[in-house]
Amino acid sequence: MPKTKIAQAVGINRLSVAKHLKSDDMRLSEFIATAQTVGADPVKILDDAIKAEKQKTSAVTEAA
Numbered sequence: 001m002p003k004t005k006i007a008q009a010v011g012i013n014r015l016s017v018a019k020h021l022k023s024d025d026m027r028l029s030e031f032i033a034t035a036q037t038v039g040a041d042p043v044k045i046l047d048d049a050i051k052a053e054k055q056k057t058s059a060v061t062e063a064a
Contacts, residue, residue, distance in 0.1 A: 001038050009037040 003021075007014045010033040020026040020034070035042035 006034055006037050010034055 003014045003017045007017045010017065010030050012030065017034070020030060026034075032042045035045055
């Protein structure tokens, strides 16, 4: 999906969309709007991210 379309749906400019997609930091409202714009479930994305983080933490703890 073009960044311009996401920007219009979220209410920010295209350059901000590009910056947010490359970083790991954005406002929650922008994250939700972006996810919904591209047809993704923001709750599932967050759930998957939390599970992945827990797995990383467990792997580090077990290695120590």
